Amino acid sequence: MRKITAGMFIAADGVVESPDKWHFPYFNDEMGAAVTAQLGTADTILLGRVTYDTFVGAWPAREAADADDAMAKSLGDARKIVVSRSPLEFTWRNSEQLQGDLIESVTKLKAEPGGPIALSGSVSVVRQLLAAGLIDELHLFVHPIAVGRGLRLFDDTADPVPLKLLSSAAFTTGVLHVVYGPADQA
Structure with missing residues (x-):
């Protein structure tokens, strides 16, 4: 069975919304290596539509500008499955829309032959897959900032999701x- 990992940039107060506004001052080589290990080694990537739009706005151009950008090439080569209720058209290679029910489709995908499946961002998708017990590893990159406002990974309506610590590391940025x-x- 394939392993599913999810990676989230999260503020100390649980906010995951708009990391582009608070994440970058904390990015360094340590975090880059950890993100690459979680996301860049997957052969299939699940993305919500908003996260996909963010990725397609950056990664294909990075790959075109620098053929040696291993992360950009890895993301381009990976099968990208986008979760959306609206019909989509794709410009980034190896992109397709998830067909059918999210939980049923991901359960089948997890049982298919292949390598790791990764998620990045995509809060609503992560929430649903966590609740269904389909995520094997939840990678939280907890930033030393309290954003105050914004979407949180777990909100007031969430049912408890029991988790077990698998590993932890502190980066020099905090x-x-x-x-x-x-x-x-x-």
Whole structure:
């Protein structure tokens, strides 16, 4: 069975919305290596439409400008499955829209042969897959900033999601890379 990992930039107060407004001062080589290990090694990437739009606005151009950009090439080469209720047209290679119910489709995808499946951002998708027990590793990059306002990974309507700490590391910027798995996972 394929492993599903999800990566989220998150503020100390739980905000995950608009990391482009607060994340970059904390990005360094340590975080780059951790993000590459989680996202850049996957052969399939699940993305919500908003995250896909953000990625397609940056990564194809980076790959075209620098053929040696390993992360840009990896993302371009990966199968990208976009979760959206609206019909979509794609300009980035290897992109397709998820067909059918999210949980059923991801359960089938996880059972297919292949390598790791990764998510980046895509809060609503991560929430649903966590609730369904389909995420094997939740990589939280906890930034030392309280944003105050914005969408949080877990809101007031969320049911409890028991998690077990798999690993943690502190980066020199003060960012904590915390990896959780399902509480019943060894």
